[in-house]
Amino acid sequence: GAGVSQSPSNKVTEKGKDVELRCDPISGHTALYWYRQSLGQGLEFLIYFQGNSAPDKSGLPSDRFSAERTGGSVSTLTIQRTQQEDSAVYLCASSLDLGGFNEQYFGPGTRLTVT
Amino acid sequence: AQTVTQSQPEMSVQEAETVTLSCTYDTSESNYYLFWYKQPPSRQMILVIRQEAYKQQNATENRFSVNFQKAAKSFSLKISDSQLGDTAMYFCARPGGGGADGLTFGKGTHLIIQP
Numbered sequence: 001g002a003g004v005s006q007s008p009s010n011k012v013t014e015k016g017k018d019v020e021l022r023c024d025p026i027s028g029h030t031a032l033y034w035y036r037q038s039l040g041q042g043l044e045f046l047i048y049f050q051g052n053s054a055p056d057k058s059g060l061p062s063d064r065f066s067a068e069r070t071g072g073s074v075s076t077l078t079i080q081r082t083q084q085e086d087s088a089v090y091l092c093a094s095s096l097d098l099g100g101f102n103e104q105y106f107g108p109g110t111r112l113t114v115t
Numbered sequence: 116a117q118t119v120t121q122s123q124p125e126m127s128v129q130e131a132e133t134v135t136l137s138c139t140y141d142t143s144e145s146n147y148y149l150f151w152y153k154q155p156p157s158r159q160m161i162l163v164i165r166q167e168a169y170k171q172q173n174a175t176e177n178r179f180s181v182n183f184q185k186a187a188k189s190f191s192l193k194i195s196d197s198q199l200g201d202t203a204m205y206f207c208a209r210p211g212g213g214g215a216d217g218l219t220f221g222k223g224t225h226l227i228i229q230p
Contacts, residue, residue: 033217043206045217059217089158100148100210101167104218106160 002026004107006092012113013082021077021110025094032075033095033104034067038088049075050098061086082114117141117211121221128197129229135182136192136224138207145169148210150218151181151192155203163205166190194226202228 005024013019025032034046046059049069060066064083069075079086089109095102119140128134140149151163166174166183173181178198182191194201207221 035218042222043208043218043220045219048217091158091160093160101165103162103165105162106152109158111158 004092004094004105006090006107006110008110009108010111010113012115015084015114016081018078018080019082019112021079021090021112023075023077023092023094023107025073025075025092026105027073029094029096029105030072031095031098031102032069033093034075034077035091035093036061036088037091037109041088043091046077048098079112082112084114087112087114117209117219119207119209119219119221121207121224123224124222125225125227127227127229130197130199132197133193133195134197134226136194136205136207136226138190138192138221140188140190140207140209142188142209142211144211149181149183149190150208151179151190152206152208152220153201153203154206154223160206164192197228199228199230202226 007022032049036044036046047054047067051072052069064080067077089111091106091109093104093106095104121138147168149166153161153163164174164176164179166181173183178195180193204223204225206223208218
């Protein structure tokens with residue numbers, strides 16, 4: 001079956017613009033995760049969804065970041081008023097359910113470059 | 116904060132050799148899961164192997180095995196008969212870094228297999 005897909009693969013934007021990153025999880029996976037990978041910070045966990053609900057948003061770097069999930073499927077990560085420090089690869093993962101034993105399947109990521 | 120430490124930023128070995136990547140972590144839990152992920156240049160994170168802490172037997176997956184030392188909080192990855200396709204970044208990870216089962220990753224080890 002299809003894996004996790006993310007779009008766009010690459011995004012270049014000007015400082016101050018808003019961007020939306022999309023994640024299509026594996027069909028039937030109820031849990032979805034967003035991570036950020038940057039040279040300076042390594043891999044950081046941002047937020048998770050159980051169904052359409054994101055119970056804990058404390059991992060988001062600032063209030064310019066928001067995420068939503070609709071229909072228990074597609075998720076979008078929105079960054080408003082982008083800054084250069086937002087430049088990173090944004091990875092999405094999904095798993096069958098919550099629970100540390102569940103394997104997280106990752107998408108190929110979106111490379112965001114803020115100029 | 117729960118941390119995962121990988122002390123080898125880069126390693127290089129000849130094809131067919133055996134290589135061991137180290138990882139240590141902290142935790143206050145008695146049962147938990149540990150993971151090794153591989154990230155080739157394509158950016159796709161792939162689960163290599165998984166270990167349940169309550170299982171004393173070390174996990175193995177073909178050429179990949181772990182040396183899990185629970186008391187020492189050590190979780191090393193051994194790759195036997197290394198192949199050119201093993202060249203990648205390798206990340207040690209455990210759930211619990213934020214939110215339910217958001218993974219906390221080490222900084223990674225860049226493994227280079229030389230022909």
